[in-house]
Amino acid sequence: YKRIKAPSNFSLINNPNEVLQFISKLNEAYNKHKKVFVVLYNVVEMTNDAIVLLLSNVAQFKAAHIDFNGDKPRNPYIAKQIEDSGFYRILYQRFRKDDDTIDLSNKSIYTHAQKNVDSELTAKIISKNSEFLWNEPRRCQGVQRIFIELMQNTNNHASHTVGDKYWWMSVSRRTNPNTLCFSFIDYGMGIFKSLSSKKSTDKFYGWMEKIKQIINPEEHHEVLASMLSGEFHRTVTNKYFRGKGLPGIYKALEQRAITKLIVISNDAYANPKEDYYSGLNFGLDGTFVYFELDETCKNCKEHIY
Numbered sequence: 580y581k582r583i584k585a586p587s588n589f590s591l592i593n594n595p596n597e598v599l600q601f602i603s604k605l606n607e608a609y610n611k612h613k614k615v616f617v618v619l620y621n622v623v624e625m626t627n628d629a630i631v632l633l634l635s636n637v638a639q640f641k642a643a644h645i646d647f648n649g650d651k652p653r654n655p656y657i658a659k660q661i662e663d664s665g666f667y668r669i670l671y672q673r674f675r676k677d678d679d680t681i682d683l684s685n686k687s688i689y690t691h692a693q694k695n696v697d698s699e700l701t702a703k704i705i706s707k708n709s710e711f712l713w714n715e716p717r718r719c720q721g722v723q724r725i726f727i728e729l730m731q732n733t734n735n736h737a738s739h740t741v742g743d744k745y746w747w748m749s750v751s752r753r754t755n756p757n758t759l760c761f762s763f764i765d766y767g768m769g770i771f772k773s774l775s776s777k778k779s780t781d782k783f784y785g786w787m788e789k790i791k792q793i794i795n796p797e798e799h800h801e802v803l804a805s806m807l808s809g810e811f812h813r814t815v816t817n818k819y820f821r822g823k824g825l826p827g828i829y830k831a832l833e834q835r836a837i838t839k840l841i842v843i844s845n846d847a848y849a850n851p852k853e854d855y856y857s858g859l860n861f862g863l864d865g866t867f868v869y870f871e872l873d874e875t876c877k878n879c880k881e882h883i884y
Contacts, residue, residue, distance in 0.1 A: 580614050580615060580616035580646070580647075580648060581608050581613050581614070581615050581616065582615075582616045582618055583601065583604045583605055583608065583615050583616070583617055583618065584601070584618040584621065585598075585601050585617065585618060585619050585621075585622050585629075585633075586598055586600075586601055586622075587621050587622060587623050587624065588623070588624045588625075589619075589622045589624065589625040589626075589629040590624060590625060590626040590628065590629050591626070591628045591629050591632055591762075591843065591867060591869075592626060592628055592841050592869050593624075593626065595843060595848055595859055596859055596860045596861060598629060598632070599859060599860075599861035599862065599863055600860070600861045602632065602636060602861070602863070603861050603862075605617075605636050605637070606636070606864065609636075609639055609640060609643070609645065612643070612645055613645070614640075614645055614646035614647060614648075615640065615645075615647050615648075615649075616647070616648050616649055616650075617633070617637065617647065617648070617649030617650075618649065618650060619649060619650055619651060619652045619657075619661075620650050620651070620652060620653050621652075621653070622652040622654065622657055623652075623654055623657065624657075625652070625657050625660060625661075626751070626760070627660075627664060627687055627688075627749040627750075627751035627760060627762060628749060628760075628762035628764075628867070628869055630660075630661060630664050630666055630687075630688065630749060631688055631747050631748065631749035631762050631764060632762075632764060632867070633666075634666055634669060634670060634688060634747060635745075635747045635764055635766045636766070637649075637670060638670060639766070641670065663687070664687045664688050664749065664751075665687060665688045666688060669688055687749050687750050687751050687752075688747070688748070688749045688750075696727060696730040696731055697730065698723065698726070698727055701723060701726040701727070701730075702718070702723060704748075704750060705717075705718070705719050705722055705723060705726075706718065708750055708752070708759050709759075709878065711752050711757060711759060712757055712759065712872070712873065712874045713874060713878065717878040717879065718878065718879050719836065719872065719876065719877070719878045720836070720877075720879070721831040721834065721836020721837060721876070721877055722761070722831075722836060722837065722870075722872060724827065724831065724836075725827075725828050725831055725836075725837070725868075725870065726748075726763070728823065728824060728827055728828055729746065729763050729765070729828075729868055730746055732765070732824065732866065733745075733746040733765035733767065745765070745766075746763060746764065746765045747763070747764050747765075747766070748761065748762065748763050748764075749761070749762045750762075756873055756874070757873065757874060758838075758871050758872065758873045759871065759872040759873070760869070760870075760871050761869065761870050761871070761872070762867070762868075762869050763867070763868045763869075764865060764866070764867045764868075765865050765866055766864065766865040767864070767865050767866070768864065768865070769844045769845040769862070769863060769864055769865050769866055770803070770806070770844040770845060770847070770866055771799050771802075771844065771845045771846075771847070772845060772864075774786055782815070782816050783815055783816070786811075786815045789814055789815045790802065790805070790811065790814055790815060792814065793805065793810065793814055798858070799845060799846055799847040799858065800846075800847040800848060800849065800856040800857050800858045800859075801856060802847070803825075803842065803844065803847040803849045803856060804849060804851070804856045806824075806825045806826070807825050807826060807828075807829040807842070807849060807851050808826065808829065809826035809829075812824070812826060825842070828840065828842075828868065828870075829851055831870075832851060832852060832870075834877065835875070835876055835877055836876055836877045837870040837871060837872055837876060838852075838870075838871045838872065838873050838875070838876060839852055839869075839870060839871040840852060840868070840869070840870045841867075841868070841869040841870070842866070842867070842868050842869075843859070843863050843866070843867040843868075844863060844865070844866040844867070845862045845863060845864075846858055846859045846860075846861075846862040846863075847859065
């Protein structure tokens with residue numbers, strides 16, 4: 580086995596470069612069909628986004644019948660965090676490409692087994708977890724719209740073949756103040772690789788030349804900022820974005836449907852609430868979106884019949 584160590588601060592949102600370097604080593608081994616031993620022993624800090632990122636990667640080894648193994652963090656709290664997330668249950672017992680059953684019982688990782696948009700599932704996840712914030716089920720339409728946009732992007736843009744990629748999600752709960760933390764990842768091409776593959780009939784074809792008038796297209800984190808604001812769409816298509824895609828997700832932040840938003844795709848990192856955009860030393864072959872929800876966010880009560 581090739582031993583690959585996870586960083587001690589195992590958090591994509593807080594330590595993206597080290598975590599993506601770790602993931603790139605897993606990808607290299609996967610592409611060479613080498614079996615791996617994932618070393619988690621020295622992990623002392625971890626967020627649930629890292630768990631779902633790791634799961635989405637090692638599931639590839641399982642699907643390709645490449646052997647893998649690993650150890651658990653020596654920190655008992657971190658080890659329990661992984662156990663409670665449902666990581667092992669999904670990886671070793673439940674993850675099958677023909678399995679569309681979702682267990683919502685106190686687990687924090689959910690995976691989609693069919694390759695299309697499932698608004699009913701995400702509505703259930705939102706409703707169930709909203710009780711943590713408001714002591715009763717609530718509908719959070721802004722969050723639901725975010726999930727639909729992300730699932731549609733996975734279905735339409737994560738691969739050269741429509742509907743070829745799965746999405747993965749984690750939901751974790753934090754106290755003081757009570758907060759729901761959502762992580763969503765599609766392990767596909769990522770935004771910029773997808774843009775580079777557009778055909779001449781696509782509305783975004785030739786985007787690099789068009790965007791040069793406002794920004795350097797090689798600085799992907801700056802381009803990502805323009806995408807979130809809607810400026811990219813207006814410049815390339817001469818049309819308003821109409822609340823779709825990344826601008827629609829950013830609008831949810833502006834309208835207080837969510838309280839925090841982080842987007843990572845290829846070599847670009849965005850934290851728009853903090854107005855922080857950065858390039859990354861190691862890229863993500865896909866798109867990762869993290870956002871938070873607390874009791875101050877827009878919501879409405881469930882209709883009970």
